[in-house]
């Protein structure tokens with residue numbers, strides 16, 4: 001009898017300040033933000049990333065919003081900031097380990 005350990009984990013990508021529309025203030029306000037990456041793991045070895053979310057705290061009224069989607073519907077300058085907050089390199093470890101035998105086989109056959 002064995003246990004198969006797998007699931008989804010999170011990793012902090014970065015802290016930032018975004019200009020977002022606050023539903024409590026009903027206006028655009030600067031907000032403290034923490035971008036978080038989600039990834040699947042198998043026995044706690046990261047396999048591949050599956051998404052991101054952002055936790056926001058409005059600097060004007062203090063409204064906290066957790067688990068907000070990290071996309072252009074929330075963040076006004078999303079196109080500028082999306083490349084700054086990439087998934088951490090180690091979230092691709094499992095994919096690299098799975099592809100390594102294939103790459104080695106190709107290199108050996110050449």
Ligand SMILES: [Zn+2]
Nearest residue numbers: 022025058061
């Ligand atoms: Zn606010």
